Amino acid sequence: MSFKSILQDIKGEFGSISRKGFDVKVGYGMRSRSHRVVQDSSVPLDGLKQSCWASMPPELLRDVLMRIEASEDTWPPRKHVVACAGVCRSWRDITKEIVKSPEVSGKLTLPISLKQPGPRNSFLQCYIKRNRSNQTYYLFLGLNQASTDDGKFLLAARKYRRPTHTDYIISLNCDVVSRGSNTYIGKLRSNFLGTKFTVYDAQPPICGAKVTKSRSTRLLNLKQVSPRVPAVNYPIAHVSYDLNVLGSRGPRIMQCVMDAIPASAVEPGGAAPTQTQFLHRNLDTSPSIPFFRSKSTRTENFQPGQLSAQSEAMLVLRNKSPRWHEQLQCWCLNFNGRVTVASVKNFQLVASSNNGVSGQTQENVILQFGKVGKDVFTMDYQYPISAFEAFAICLSSFDTKIACE
Template sequence: MSFKSILQEVKGEAGNISRKGFDVKFGYGMRSRSHRVFQDSYVVVNAFRQSCWANMPPELLRDILMRIEASESSWPHRKNVVACAGVCRSWREIVKEIVKTLEVSGKLTFPISLKQPGPRATLLQCYIKRNCGNQTYYLYLSLNQAASNDDGKFLLAARKCRRPTCTDYIISLNCDDVSKGSSTYIGKLRSNFLGNKFTIYDGQPPNARARVTKCRSSRLVNLKEISPRVPSGNYPVAHISYELNVLGSRGPRRMQCIMDAIPVSAIEPEGVAPTQTEFLYSSLDAVSSISFFRSKSTRSENFQSGPLTGQKDGMLVLKNKAPRWHEQLQCWCLNFNGRVTVASVKNFQLVASLENGAAGQEHENVILQFGKVGKDVFTMDYQYPISAFLAFAICLSSFDTKIACE
């Protein structure tokens, strides 16, 4: 049989399969007819195989996926659950139903888990690696106790961008493309000129009442860097303030975090914090609505409209846990339960604060702790009701240079 007859037979079989119900899309710009025939048959075979997987009995498919989800409890084996969600649409829908939220399961599975509140019972252990050369920071899920010697599971990346009057930390899901023009951009952290006040912006609205805030990043940009999946605005979700220490009194930093999107009732036993279940992407119309010219009236809007001085009613407020002075060591000490090994002014523990400003005994459990364990390696442990994105942004504020705060 000649090569030409083989091609005609393959093309005939592909045509028969396509007439049975498959929609075959032919490629454009093929340099030869034989290449197009093989391409078409490859598409048809893939569609046929996918239909076989998709047409499995739902009861059998659900049982298989439930066993896989239950057996793969931690990374790197957890990637099998993510792979199952990528087989086809029916598999993805079942996996999304089986996999519980991070608050319930305590497992980081999909990227949306980074925007969900952490587990209630225990602190989720992570660590941050700093690259001083290119001003980038990488968040990893700690797979064992030796964080400094463990590559871990990559979660988030941030890049520091210095401005004349402020500093931005762009946060992305992609460690290789940390820019606001990327489709993996999820938010940013912005400081004021002194570096003692910060605002955390989410790339997507945390709730239905969220309002977009204009910012300096709306300056003229390259149109090629704009993606249709880029969020259309910045939504303030938290404000961080460090107390000024002009007189130079002895003691560690004093910080306060106001969570705009989390109610104070979330720390109660039956409290509920907002939980995102999927990423929402903007359309082409949303991209066209971005302003490409800087407005003088919006330069200082970010820090004038924040609820740092008031409007804290109903919002969750976090304050750093007061350390104790150790007479023998002649230093301030906090109990990090072995997770922090190097003394640093950046180390802190955050606890929930009552409305009167004093930390109550019933809220003494640490919600976020951050500390140094080696050169450019820091641990970050967090739990409900904040997410990994919020915890990472709060820790990034500790890296920034602060005038008159130490």
């Protein structure tokens, strides 16, 4: 039986459940009226528990899902794997068991894979589209080498200017980019000059989690707002750009401190923390509930190159120094054809020598970002950073930097 026919049968099960379970007849003397009973929204209903698919033997179900996983290895057909995970709880659990993380499979499948480290020794090729009219940025997985074609949507970010800083809210939904949404997964915050940034995760990383207190956290303790409002963020990375005190134009100098990734992760056999699931949150809150700006640790307190004893084991990334090309009269880096337009935003990140990594490891590009069109940029990343972390770092390159250029 093909997967398409399976889905058609599932739809048929839904229809039979609707027809059998929700129509009743009520008699009034000589006349009868048909009344439709509405499902009580307070009682969760899984209609597929009544279908034959929910009671399929686990051994047979596992074999079917393994065949689908093996056959649908690229997007867009890979959406069938995601559809299987949405059938019912048993299907979802087995699908999550079969689908491997990007580190092993080199594929982005379920939403949690955006928070997991990329593949080893190969890039996941993505691109970012910028919408200048609404200050929104969209991350897509490239389905082919032409970044002008529609790819698989991954993440969206919207820029919010504040009096003293700028926030980039990152969401799993391209239409709802808000911290109050249940698709909110993190944000990027800059200082006033646009030279220092902090990446915040909406849920704690595996290790080194540090709660960022906010005004909303204190209000939650006083029970003045809904307990379903996201009140904390977890700083997972810091990005800094060196100040240009001489005023001469040149390539940017940037550094990234990955708070949640150990420096040993880039060495052979090293391991980076891997999130396995999103926290269960119900954020269907009223639009009238205010969301307060975090009064957390300021990015101004972060000094590039000055790591405490506790943070000495953190992974530090630096941009690869470009070389001056005499004939072209410009700074150049080898992007292997992935970048076609010269821009000050273009960069490649490698492990810093301060981590004590080997010389060969220092040459391995972990993240590269560059311009290919007016509002189109490529973003290629690999282990040990995730798509979410790579996207947030690239967003820092878009921000205006008053004192850097």
